[in-house]
Amino acid sequence: MKRAILVKRNDPRSEDHDNELRLRELEELAGSAGYTVVSELTQTRHPDPKYQVGSGKVEELAQLVQNVEADKIIFYNQLSTMQVYNISEICRCEVIDKFQLILEIFASRATTHRSKLQVELARLEYELPKARAIVSILKKEERPGFMGLGGYEDSYAQDVKNRIARIKDELRDVDRDRDSLRTFRHSKGFSLVALAGYTNAGKSTLFNMLVDESKTVRNMLFTTLVPTTRSLTVQGREVLLTDTVGFIEDLPHWMVDAFRSTLNEIFFADIVLLVVDSSELVETIHRKLSVSHETMWEQLQEVEIITVFNKADLLTEEELDDRMLNLGYLAPNPVAVSAKTGFGIDALKQEIRRHLPEWDRVQLSLPLSEEGMSTLSWLFDEGVVHNVDYDDSINIDLEARESIISKAKSFTGKKVNQ
Numbered sequence: 001m002k003r004a005i006l007v008k009r010n011d012p013r014s015e016d017h018d019n020e021l022r023l024r025e026l027e028e029l030a031g032s033a034g035y036t037v038v039s040e041l042t043q044t045r046h047p048d049p050k051y052q053v054g055s056g057k058v059e060e061l062a063q064l065v066q067n068v069e070a071d072k073i074i075f076y077n078q079l080s081t082m083q084v085y086n087i088s089e090i091c092r093c094e095v096i097d098k099f100q101l102i103l104e105i106f107a108s109r110a111t112t113h114r115s116k117l118q119v120e121l122a123r124l125e126y127e128l129p130k131a132r133a134i135v136s137i138l139k140k141e142e143r144p145g146f147m148g149l150g151g152y153e154d155s156y157a158q159d160v161k162n163r164i165a166r167i168k169d170e171l172r173d174v175d176r177d178r179d180s181l182r183t184f185r186h187s188k189g190f191s192l193v194a195l196a197g198y199t200n201a202g203k204s205t206l207f208n209m210l211v212d213e214s215k216t217v218r219n220m221l222f223t224t225l226v227p228t229t230r231s232l233t234v235q236g237r238e239v240l241l242t243d244t245v246g247f248i249e250d251l252p253h254w255m256v257d258a259f260r261s262t263l264n265e266i267f268f269a270d271i272v273l274l275v276v277d278s279s280e281l282v283e284t285i286h287r288k289l290s291v292s293h294e295t296m297w298e299q300l301q302e303v304e305i306i307t308v309f310n311k312a313d314l315l316t317e318e319e320l321d322d323r324m325l326n327l328g329y330l331a332p333n334p335v336a337v338s339a340k341t342g343f344g345i346d347a348l349k350q351e352i353r354r355h356l357p358e359w360d361r362v363q364l365s366l367p368l369s370e371e372g373m374s375t376l377s378w379l380f381d382e383g384v385v386h387n388v389d390y391d392d393s394i395n396i397d398l399e400a401r402e403s404i405i406s407k408a409k410s411f412t413g414k415k416v417n418q
């Protein structure tokens with residue numbers, strides 16, 4: 001585990017309670033990024049703009065870094081390049097701010113080629129202006145290198161710019177592939193279900209619970225292309241379930257692009273499972289649901305939303321009912337589950353099934369021939385075959401989307417009773 005010191009410069013106008021909350025938030029983020037928090041430091045805003053913390057504090061911080069053997073100092077507040085430079089030089093320790101910490105989390109979670117590219121793009125775009133400033137500081141002071149930044153040269157900024165351009169090109173290619181993949185899935189009759197919600201709500205745990213419970217019917221090509229998507233059978237209907245990276249509050253605009261790559265999965269879904277941690281305070285859940293709806297609203301007109309109240313195992317039934325009632329319109333189609341114990345998973349599946357795009361159910365007769373048999377096997381792939389019996393023809397009770405049914409009809413040329 002990497003060891004981190006957290007630092008927050010408190011605004012004297014803020015309530016102590018708020019300051020404390022922000023620090024806990026930072027601690028949570030640091031935990032998600034794989035740090036052990038070994039110490040925390042807070043200070044009321046200092047008038048000297050040169051230091052994020054006053055110079056006395058920087059000495060104290062330097063001592064602290066030695067004492068607790070920290071690998072990193074993480075500031076809640078955003079830092080100027082000058083501040084990063086001064087503090088990291090005095091403390092002999094790498095300094096990052098909250099946004100860089102979030103980027104580290106994104107980087108560690110990016111599983112697809114595309115999301116990796118986007119995180120890298122966001123990182124480069126964030127670091128470009130800093131890199132330029134550091135080069136000019138080093139030049140002014142004629143200092144041959146310091147900490148890990150010694151390798152910066154004049155051409156560095158140009159290199160970064162070239163890399164940004166290359167990544168953008170590559171992303172355009174990946175996007176083309178992805179669109180065709182999505183069209184392919186939809187045309188094969190899969191419905192797309194996406195998990196959304198704040199970080200730590202339990203999306204990945206729920207994903208595993210849902211996926212483990214059902215066996216993968218076929219080995220599909222794209223499960224290897226998109227590792228966070230798995231097929232899943234919900235009461236006879238096959239869907240593709242996608243896990244996403246969690247929402248994080250106050251995302252700065254330059255990071256929204258990296259974030260959007262995961263949101264795209266949500267926008268193309270037929271159903272979104274909006275997962276909330278129901279053990280949190282009602283006000284917190286309220287705020288997080290509002291932000292989630294705001295973030296997704298414009299693009300989610302056609303999408304069904306199921307609100308999943310996760311971590312039900314941490315609450316009494318009464319507390320749970322109370323929360324679900326209180327949140328009303330912000331929580332459409334609520335279902336309480338525990339992704340940990342499996343409580344409510346069946347109810348959730350029923351709810352998913354209820355909201356899947358409608359398929360038609362027809363009785364179909366195919367000739368008892370080789371062609372008929374191969375059409376039948378195709379129908380097993382594309383829809384739900386409720387029943388088959390054979391007399392002088394193959395009689396099928398089939399549920400499938402409209403396009404599949406009309407294709408089957410054209411194959412047979414035989415009578416179809418609706």
Ligand SMILES: Nc1nc2c(ncn2[C@@H]2O[C@H](COP(=O)(O)OP(=O)(O)OP(=O)(O)O)[C@@H](O)[C@H]2O)c(=O)[nH]1
Nearest residue numbers: 198199200201202203204205245246311338339340
């Ligand atoms: N008690 C309890 N804990 C849960 C439940 N579901 C998830 N957790 C815990 O909540 C924490 C976060 O779970 P994740 O599944 O990683 O959350 P996530 O929404 O995928 O988080 P991000 O990937 O950061 O967006 C883990 O420590 C889980 O063990 C649940 O039903 N009950």
Ligand SMILES: [Mg+2]
Nearest residue numbers: 203204244246
């Ligand atoms: Mg997750």
